[in-house]
Amino acid sequence: MATITSKFTDAVLSKKQLVLDGAFATELESYGCNLNDPLWSAKVLFEQPDLVKKVHNSYLAAGADIIESSGYQATVVGFQDKGFSHCEAIELVKLSVRTAIAARDEFVAASGHKTNSVESNNSDSNCTDPNGTDSYSAIDVLDNGQLATPIVAASVGPYGAFLADGSEYRGDYNVGDNVLVDFHKGRIALFAEEQPDVFACETVPSLQEARALAEVLSDELVSRNIPAWISFSCADEEHTCGGDLIEDCAEFLDTVDAVQAIGVNCTQPKYVESLIRHIKAKTNKAIVVYPNTGELYDDVNKTWFGEADAFDQYAKTWAEAGAQIIGGCCRTGLKNIGRIAEWAHIP
Numbered sequence: 001m002a003t004i005t006s007k008f009t010d011a012v013l014s015k016k017q018l019v020l021d022g023a024f025a026t027e028l029e030s031y032g033c034n035l036n037d038p039l040w041s042a043k044v045l046f047e048q049p050d051l052v053k054k055v056h057n058s059y060l061a062a063g064a065d066i067i068e069s070s071g072y073q074a075t076v077v078g079f080q081d082k083g084f085s086h087c088e089a090i091e092l093v094k095l096s097v098r099t100a101i102a103a104r105d106e107f108v109a110a111s112g113h114k115t116n117s118v119e120s121n122n123s124d125s126n127c128t129d130p131n132g133t134d135s136y137s138a139i140d141v142l143d144n145g146q147l148a149t150p151i152v153a154a155s156v157g158p159y160g161a162f163l164a165d166g167s168e169y170r171g172d173y174n175v176g177d178n179v180l181v182d183f184h185k186g187r188i189a190l191f192a193e194e195q196p197d198v199f200a201c202e203t204v205p206s207l208q209e210a211r212a213l214a215e216v217l218s219d220e221l222v223s224r225n226i227p228a229w230i231s232f233s234c235a236d237e238e239h240t241c242g243g244d245l246i247e248d249c250a251e252f253l254d255t256v257d258a259v260q261a262i263g264v265n266c267t268q269p270k271y272v273e274s275l276i277r278h279i280k281a282k283t284n285k286a287i288v289v290y291p292n293t294g295e296l297y298d299d300v301n302k303t304w305f306g307e308a309d310a311f312d313q314y315a316k317t318w319a320e321a322g323a324q325i326i327g328g329c330c331r332t333g334l335k336n337i338g339r340i341a342e343w344a345h346i347p
Helices: 007-014 024-030 040-047 049-062 076-080 086-111 159-163 177-193 207-217 246-253 269-280 311-321 334-344
Strands: 066-068 115-119 138-142 151-156 198-204 228-232 259-265 286-290 296-298 303-305
Touching (some): 007 138, 007 151, 024 049, 040 076, 040 086, 049 066, 049 086, 049 334, 066 086, 076 086, 076 177, 151 177, 198 207, 198 259, 207 228, 207 246, 228 246, 228 286, 246 259, 246 269, 259 269, 269 286, 269 311, 311 334
Parallel strands (some): 066 151, 151 198, 198 228, 228 259, 259 286
Antiparallel strands (some): 115 138
């Protein structure tokens, strides 16, 4: 397989602390969007596309180095169920990535700040290039420490998100590997046409689905040599929601060249530090974490309940434990990401 490099690769190799954006749906809901729909936030792509870009712009303004597209639950079938033709549905799936790229490009054009070159000089770093050799990379940052050219990640939700039955938090799909491979192959191929910097394969509940994703991502004709991260939804300090050990998942993904970061998302923040340590035990690849605030989700009534944990206080401990990329998932917002950027972007 050809060596996989991109803006994401360069940023990871720089060893810079990277700030990921927060919950997309939470921000959309703050504007009054009703997302109780099988397409979830993807429905806004055809209802209010300008609002999608506005949310991306807001996270960039808050200090995000990486923004994710709104395609988490975007599928051709899902859009066809809304009455769109096959061709229209394909364009809407791709629009999720195209809109994020447009927002990033507007940010770059408008920033107008002096940039500086940042190069890792950490001789103790375990950073390696995709071929496994020691490597360090220079990147350009703004005066405030933010990436001068932020990274666009194509959000690739799990099969359970397509089912819209909460099974991404249980992993009980009861389907064969071929079903998962076929499902992800079609979507990733469409996202790849828009040339994102990285695929964010997220809320993965099981090693089975991670293996399916790895197969698709390793197919150059599908992924177009765009790198990826895979992050898991986890039930406790060491298991995915489907019951697999996170160490087993990290050990497998450590062998997959296309996967350049491994991590955890949509998980209670109190579990994350332990999960980071388990991942580090099996890989030297970059670690990405973006948990929820700590509230719990009722997948029957589709509501949140309980109290938010001290998310902002936890975030520094995740960096200290070894997470290079830190952001937020469900119920997090602009303030959370802004507070992470305050300490993560120290020049």
